[in-house]
Amino acid sequence: MTHNVNSRPSPHGGTGLFSVCKIAPGELVVDIPEPLVVVPDDGHLKECCSRCMVWKPEDGVFSRWMLDPYRDGQLLSFCTGCRVVKYCSKDCQRVDWKLVHKLECSMFKTLSPRILPGSVRATIRMLFTGPGDMWDQIRRLESHEAGFKRKSERWQMVNLMAKGAHGYSRTMLSEEEVRGLYCRLMINSITLVTPTFDPVGIAFDPVASLINHSCDPNSVMTFDGRSLSVRALREIAKDEELTISYIDNTTPTHRRQDELIERYFFKCACTRCTSYAESQDPREAFACPSPSCDSWFSGEIADGGDDTCKKCGVTMPPQFNTPGLLAMEDQGWAVVNGTPTLPGDKSSNLINALKTLYMLKVWPLQHQPLPALHQELIQNVYIPTSAWPQALVHSLTLYLLVDPVFYPQRYHPVRIVHAFTLASLFLQASGDPVSLQQAFPRAKKLELDYGKIVWGLLCEIVAHVGVSHGSKSSFAETVRRKMGEVENDLRGSETTRKWVGMRVGEIGLEEELGKVRCLIDGLFMDLKSNGVP
Numbered sequence: 001m002t003h004n005v006n007s008r009p010s011p012h013g014g015t016g017l018f019s020v021c022k023i024a025p026g027e028l029v030v031d032i033p034e035p036l037v038v039v040p041d042d043g044h045l046k047e048c049c050s051r052c053m054v055w056k057p058e059d060g061v062f063s064r065w066m067l068d069p070y071r072d073g074q075l076l077s078f079c080t081g082c083r084v085v086k087y088c089s090k091d092c093q094r095v096d097w098k099l100v101h102k103l104e105c106s107m108f109k110t111l112s113p114r115i116l117p118g119s120v121r122a123t124i125r126m127l128f129t130g131p132g133d134m135w136d137q138i139r140r141l142e143s144h145e146a147g148f149k150r151k152s153e154r155w156q157m158v159n160l161m162a163k164g165a166h167g168y169s170r171t172m173l174s175e176e177e178v179r180g181l182y183c184r185l186m187i188n189s190i191t192l193v194t195p196t197f198d199p200v201g202i203a204f205d206p207v208a209s210l211i212n213h214s215c216d217p218n219s220v221m222t223f224d225g226r227s228l229s230v231r232a233l234r235e236i237a238k239d240e241e242l243t244i245s246y247i248d249n250t251t252p253t254h255r256r257q258d259e260l261i262e263r264y265f266f267k268c269a270c271t272r273c274t275s276y277a278e279s280q281d282p283r284e285a286f287a288c289p290s291p292s293c294d295s296w297f298s299g300e301i302a303d304g305g306d307d308t309c310k311k312c313g314v315t316m317p318p319q320f321n322t323p324g325l326l327a328m329e330d331q332g333w334a335v336v337n338g339t340p341t342l343p344g345d346k347s348s349n350l351i352n353a354l355k356t357l358y359m360l361k362v363w364p365l366q367h368q369p370l371p372a373l374h375q376e377l378i379q380n381v382y383i384p385t386s387a388w389p390q391a392l393v394h395s396l397t398l399y400l401l402v403d404p405v406f407y408p409q410r411y412h413p414v415r416i417v418h419a420f421t422l423a424s425l426f427l428q429a430s431g432d433p434v435s436l437q438q439a440f441p442r443a444k445k446l447e448l449d450y451g452k453i454v455w456g457l458l459c460e461i462v463a464h465v466g467v468s469h470g471s472k473s474s475f476a477e478t479v480r481r482k483m484g485e486v487e488n489d490l491r492g493s494e495t496t497r498k499w500v501g502m503r504v505g506e507i508g509l510e511e512e513l514g515k516v517r518c519l520i521d522g523l524f525m526d527l528k529s530n531g532v533p
């Protein structure tokens, strides 16, 4: 089901979706409870229900620890026929069997223990389930076959996968037609994420695929299980084209452009992509190294441009030249992605990469990969090892200083998930304040009111979750459940009882969070020096 949109030719080329009336910020614009195809990706086949896409990761995984929106569901069980796909309930299994699994089960069983790649499983499902009247719509989507052909490695892969899909599906379509379909899937499929943005699957729907890209989009897509929603991030005028970001749009222009050309075969010409050279935006630019200058040197330097500060005229030291900065950026990403060039464990590699960038003193906190390094430390080092104080201070850094720049709307779903992570970490810290003081001695003098912070954050989240994820979403349900638990605790104490029922602004969250700013300052001092944070 879609709301208030129609499809027509887009100035970007091909077709796009356009609003038929003015749309308010936060309003639901596209709502597709049943996308045509969804499959778990290869890494999540055994952790996701193949029908509703509920994700049940192994214990200890970050999202499960604090944000598990699907906590009350049953465990997943294999289909006893193929023992390849899993389901969370008999109902899900029955529905999936009727819709499509009866056509793939024996093939999966014959191939086991080999498992077909997600993109081939998705293409086969598309061949099995694509209703007659949708084929025309699908065939009209961009395939970029010529673009794939120009990249010999990708073309080989396309041919291999399409051959597999053609053979295993035993479709009446020709191999050539299946190849066209496979290319369309590559260009038009969407990464299916959990409500907390963990990628778990592949989704394809001919209507959702029509939404074109902008690095400064007016809408954002979320999933709740298999259900897909698009909500406005700002007011959208009548007849305005709907846009989402296909990629991580927090990265600088040269990186976004490379990724869009590589994966989607187009050069983005949005306002961010065309104005980055003059930009004072910390996502794009670097701080001038001269201590007396408050200017930025532009992202142009990363494109081989001028290496002098336009305001004070200082020439950048040699390590700040284009190749030097790009090399540092690449090294940082390699560490985030788990492919560092130097040996060492993940934790020390991440800390070292953070320190390298902080010690330059020109790399803004909001310039990637700095935030990604912090996020990786929180998610894959500190939380899994129960290093709560460290997880809390790094989370607070992102919440206070990065998220307002990356996600200016307070109701942006990523910002809401980060706020909920932070609330959960403060809740954890409230049970053991001594650990925080041991890890960060400055915390001793703060006399933090943990209850006030947790309650204030939860109130803020509840105020926005209806437009970030939808008031009936499983994530909203998780938030309300947590709020209920905290409310019970607060009512039990004379000093905190009064907060229940207060409005967000009355609780004093900002003032209380202001107290913990000194922990972030201490973290920065350690990172910029040789101290260990």
Ligand SMILES: C[S@@+](CC[C@H](N)C(=O)[O-])C[C@H]1O[C@@H](n2cnc3c(N)ncnc32)[C@H](O)[C@@H]1O
Pocket: 010, 012, 013, 014, 015, 016, 140, 141, 142, 144, 187, 188, 189, 209, 210, 211, 212, 213, 214, 264, 265, 266, 267, 268, 269
């Ligand atoms: C998911 S499809 C979007 C629907 C597409 N316009 C169509 O008609 O099939 C992605 C493709 O649309 C085009 N596209 C999307 N956003 C674009 C943009 N901002 N500028 C140029 N082309 C864009 C590119 O060809 C890209 O590979």
